[in-house]
Amino acid sequence: MKNLVFAVVAAAAVLFLSGCVSGNKYVIEGTGESLVDGHWMYVMDGEDWSILDSARIENGSFRIEGSDFGSQTAFLYMGANSAPSGLYQVSDIVLLEPGTVTMKYEPDYEMFFAHGTPMNDLYSRLSLEGIGEETDPMDLVRDNHNVLGLVLLDGLMEGYSKSEVEALLADFPVSMREHPLYMRLQEAVEAIKADVGLPYYDIEGKDTEGNTLKLSDVVGREGVRYVLLDFWASWCAPCRQEQPGLVSIYEQYRRYGFEICGMSFDGNLVQNWKDALKEFRMNWPNALAEFSGNASTSPFWTAYGVSGIPSNFLIDASTGEVIAKNLHGEDLAAELETLFPAEAGSQTEAGQR
Incomplete structure (x- = not known):
């Protein structure tokens, strides 16, 4: 080549x-x-x-x-x-x-x-x-x-x-x-203010009740070890396709300190966003990013160097450092298995009984 x-x-x-x-x-x-x-x-x-x-x-x-x-x-x-x-x-x-x-x-x-x-x-x-x-x-x-x-x-x-x-x-x-x-x-x-090897950049949006949800609120929760910041939207077909797998991973590792913070670029499509949360059972902290015009005009978009969605960033809650980005499907599962080796092993043993 x-x-x-x-x-x-x-x-x-x-x-x-x-x-x-x-x-x-x-x-x-x-x-x-x-x-x-x-x-x-x-x-x-x-x-x-x-x-x-x-x-x-x-x-x-x-x-x-x-x-x-x-x-x-x-x-x-x-x-x-x-x-x-x-x-x-x-x-x-x-x-x-x-x-x-x-x-x-x-x-x-x-x-x-x-x-x-x-x-x-x-x-x-x-x-x-x-x-x-x-x-x-x-x-x-x-x-x-x-x-x-x-x-x-x-x-x-x-x-x-x-x-x-x-x-x-x-x-x-x-x-x-x-x-x-x-x-x-x-x-x-x-x-770009946040990237692999750098501290995460705090962002915020409105949750389903209209209250402000900050990324730092999720990262700082007691017992949280790793947080996946997930940029997505209900109108994004690839985003919708990966949600079932993400739900499965969340259910497997949530009890061990894995958390997700969803940040949606649905804009004024508020009901579509809420419907998608229910449809896919996305029972983790979710917020709607506020921006005018195209999603790429959002300061979150530029701060994280996002060029398209779905896009995600894995944060070590103990240090606040971004340790990986754009892990999807099997790649995300493999990374979490590395971060939670004992927990992943116990899950495997339980499944074999």
């Missing part, structure tokens, strides 16, 4: 130097049944969301030749006109580099993916096929100190500690540090 990455980077450099498409230009083209004749396809910058270029869809296809690379990250939007309310996203990220980018529709994802140029080929392959177990995702970032590396880091950073992400960003050349995506990632990392 590493040799492949170096080959991709080298090829990308050649393309940028040679300008294989009429100077420093790019071509984006695509065909598909989902394309509506007479509508327009827009190339929208992935950072400031400005329209870089557009083309009319004819005979189920489009071709856009542009020279405005913007942030080099873009998404394709389709619509009858350029009114923001009338456009909708039809592609995964497109990396703008000289060459011809062919958009291929993937029915399983219901969107187009970019192929045909070095960075787009690698990114789409990783998106569609995943990163192999033999590959360290951090190596992909280290080997691509370009916009592709920044995009990969943006998607991977939640899985790493603040210090690890800071080290990866520091390795990028000075020439990349004015890139809008680099600056956004730098700001996001600087805003």
Whole structure:
């Protein structure tokens, strides 16, 4: 994989130097049944969301030749006109580099993916096929100190500690540090107040009775040894899918000092949140985060470096330190078995009698 990455980077450099498409230009083209004749396809910058270029869809296809690379990250939007309310996203990220980018529709994802140029080929392959177990995702970032590396880091950073992400960003050349995506990632990392190896950051919300519930109230309860701070929402399908397993783990370890503090991003969907608590029997402390607009605007979201939900953080109540994050299903069960070895052993013996 590493040799492949170096080959991709080298090829990308050649393309940028040679300008294989009429100077420093790019071509984006695509065909598909989902394309509506007479509508327009827009190339929208992935950072400031400005329209870089557009083309009319004819005979189920489009071709856009542009020279405005913007942030080099873009998404394709389709619509009858350029009114923001009338456009909708039809592609995964497109990396703008000289060459011809062919958009291929993937029915399983219901969107187009970019192929045909070095960075787009690698990114789409990783998106569609995943990163192999033999590959360290951090190596992909280290080997691509370009916009592709920044995009990969943006998607991977939640899985790493603040210090690890800071080290990866520091390795990028000075020439990349004015890139809008680099600056956004730098700001996001600087805003993180709690992470693995750091003290937890106290947050609060309203419980089902409208009373204030603080994370510190849960961490500080007598007999509590470990607390799982769980960010979720009733509208989040993956969050709902993992609740039965979380309930089972809670029932197994609660008596030994394991506690959960649920923090929901349901916003004004208060009844939906309460209904989900009852449906899944989430009988641990739960609160509704207060925020305006999108959930990502919540100060809790930025303080914990959350990029999506479900997301969780395991806290050692005796020290207040975050000792792990994003443990789900079997991974969470294995971690708790390590933290409660005697208790887990007694459970196993009881089950064998």
